[in-house]
Amino acid sequence: MDRFTAGFLKSLWLIRDYLPKVIIAGGWAPFVYYQHLLGDKSKNPIRTGDIDFAVENKLPLVGLKPIDQILHEAGLHPVFKTHMPTPVIHYEGAIDGCDVEIEFLTDLKGPRDDRVIEVQKGLHAEALQYLTVLLENTIEVAIDDLPDMKEGSELMVRLPSPCAYIFNKGLIFPRRKARTKKGKDLYYIFDLLVYREDFRDKIVSDLGNLREHYRPWFKTFAKNIGTAFIDIHSDAVAMTVE
Numbered sequence: 001m002d003r004f005t006a007g008f009l010k011s012l013w014l015i016r017d018y019l020p021k022v023i024i025a026g027g028w029a030p031f032v033y034y035q036h037l038l039g040d041k042s043k044n045p046i047r048t049g050d051i052d053f054a055v056e057n058k059l060p061l062v063g064l065k066p067i068d069q070i071l072h073e074a075g076l077h078p079v080f081k082t083h084m085p086t087p088v089i090h091y092e093g094a095i096d097g098c099d100v101e102i103e104f105l106t107d108l109k110g111p112r113d114d115r116v117i118e119v120q121k122g123l124h125a126e127a128l129q130y131l132t133v134l135l136e137n138t139i140e141v142a143i144d145d146l147p148d149m150k151e152g153s154e155l156m157v158r159l160p161s162p163c164a165y166i167f168n169k170g171l172i173f174p175r176r177k178a179r180t181k182k183g184k185d186l187y188y189i190f191d192l193l194v195y196r197e198d199f200r201d202k203i204v205s206d207l208g209n210l211r212e213h214y215r216p217w218f219k220t221f222a223k224n225i226g227t228a229f230i231d232i233h234s235d236a237v238a239m240t241v242e
Helices: 003-014 016-021 028-037 067-073 132-136 162-175 179-195 197-213 215-228 235-241
Strands: 023-025 050-054 077-080 089-095 098-107 116-120 123-128 138-143 155-160
Touching: 003 016, 003 028, 003 050, 003 089, 003 098, 003 155, 016 155, 023 028, 023 132, 028 138, 028 155, 028 162, 028 179, 098 116, 132 138, 132 162, 155 162, 162 179, 162 197, 162 215, 179 197, 179 235, 197 215
Parallel strands: 023 155, 050 098, 098 123
Antiparallel strands: 023 050, 077 089, 089 098, 116 123, 138 155
């Protein structure tokens, strides 16, 4: 098991009591789709050491400890990533020798200057537009190979549906400032769609339902994709390949 994967799985175990309220987002979602939803342990998509968790604007307390306390006690400490009045915060450190970086994301509802919200005591999440797509369209997946789990047990995690994940990526990639991040968003869309024909057909079918529910956003999604991939010489093609 590589160190990134071990760090990710140990992070899930650390906040296991909160997993019914937390959604795995970012680059680790495709990893869970392939290896745990579809059972293909040989498929390893591009991923990084940072772990994104999406949560609602108000995260209820589960048990006796808020997430901020759990992370602190595990040796993870907040690191300021921006210089805004309320900065974006990541939790960084090592869990059992595995380096991890965790960020919490939440939905941006309406115009606001403050794009960082305290979703639970001591826990701040970056508020992003279109994140509601991930929060409102979820699936549950069982993970049964966490390092700290007893043999035969499993942990249920929540993720965006693959369709919602692609829809969100198609909405946000033009807003990315870094070319590498734009390319990574497009890579995830491409990789999920070409992986397996039946998987692609299910995603396309589900996309029709999202179109009905998010009509204005779907127009933006279609425009973003259509403009980016207007022909085979488009820069988006190069970014996806890179």
